[in-house]
Amino acid sequence: AQSVTQLDSHVSVSEGTPVLLRCNYSSSYSPSLFWYVQHPNKGLQLLLKYTSAATLVKGINGFEAEFKKSETSFHLTKPSAHMSDAAEYFCVVSESNDYKLSFGAGTTVTVRA
Amino acid sequence: EAGVAQSPRYKIIEKRQSVAFWCNPISGHATLYWYQQILGQGPKLLIQFQNNGVVDDSQLPKDRFSAERLKGVDSTLKIQPAKLEDSAVYLCASSFGTIHEQFFGPGTRLTVL
Numbered sequence: 001a002q003s004v005t006q007l008d009s010h011v012s013v014s015e016g017t018p019v020l021l022r023c024n025y026s027s028s029y030s031p032s033l034f035w036y037v038q039h040p041n042k043g044l045q046l047l048l049k050y051t052s053a054a055t056l057v058k059g060i061n062g063f064e065a066e067f068k069k070s071e072t073s074f075h076l077t078k079p080s081a082h083m084s085d086a087a088e089y090f091c092v093v094s095e096s097n098d099y100k101l102s103f104g105a106g107t108t109v110t111v112r113a
Numbered sequence: 114e115a116g117v118a119q120s121p122r123y124k125i126i127e128k129r130q131s132v133a134f135w136c137n138p139i140s141g142h143a144t145l146y147w148y149q150q151i152l153g154q155g156p157k158l159l160i161q162f163q164n165n166g167v168v169d170d171s172q173l174p175k176d177r178f179s180a181e182r183l184k185g186v187d188s189t190l191k192i193q194p195a196k197l198e199d200s201a202v203y204l205c206a207s208s209f210g211t212i213h214e215q216f217f218g219p220g221t222r223l224t225v226l
Contacts, residue, residue, distance in 0.1 A: 043116065045217075105154055
């Protein structure tokens with residue numbers, strides 16, 4: 001069975017500084033990995049996904065993530081945080097045998113002016 | 114295109130009462146999902162429909178929860194009777210097919226007193 005662990009429950013950064021959200025996964029089959037963002041009172045929005053193509057994945061709003069099989073990690077980064085990046089971020093894994101999504105517990109990002 | 118619609122957005126009930134949530138997926142999406150998101154946790158799949166048939170309801174507490182998707186479009190999720198631990202956000206998502214990207218609605222926040 002697949003699972004993800006988000007290593008930080010809360011991350012606080014200053015506007016204009018880099019953001020790093022850490023995620024480790026466990027999977028028995030070829031995994032697909034995703035990052036979703038959830039703004040207050042809004043639905044979950046897909047930021048980016050990895051599906052066994054390029055290991056460095058670029059997403060929307062300047063986010064990117066790197067799939068590292070040897071480390072079973074899929075960390076999310078952004079070079080310069082914006083106030084609008086304040087939200088909840090979820091790392092998600094899906095296995096190729098059933099495509100069901102397994103969510104991590106989430107990381108809350110706050111951005112200081 | 115219109116997104117996934119859910120109503121109501123908020124609901125407060127007392128324990129042992131009944132409640133129902135409604136979801137209207139994106140037009141043409143055959144697959145519909147209901148998730149439960151407890152505060153501080155990632156969403157957990159409750160039930161998955163393919164058209165009007167149930168694909169997976171293994172995580173649905175069937176003694177109190179029920180869901181239907183008549184005519185393969187709209188869906189309702191019901192809780193009867195509600196317990197305190199049912200307090201959560203209930204998310205509906207839809208996708209073109211099982212292997213395709215899921216699009217999420219804004220959710221219904223349920224508070225059980």
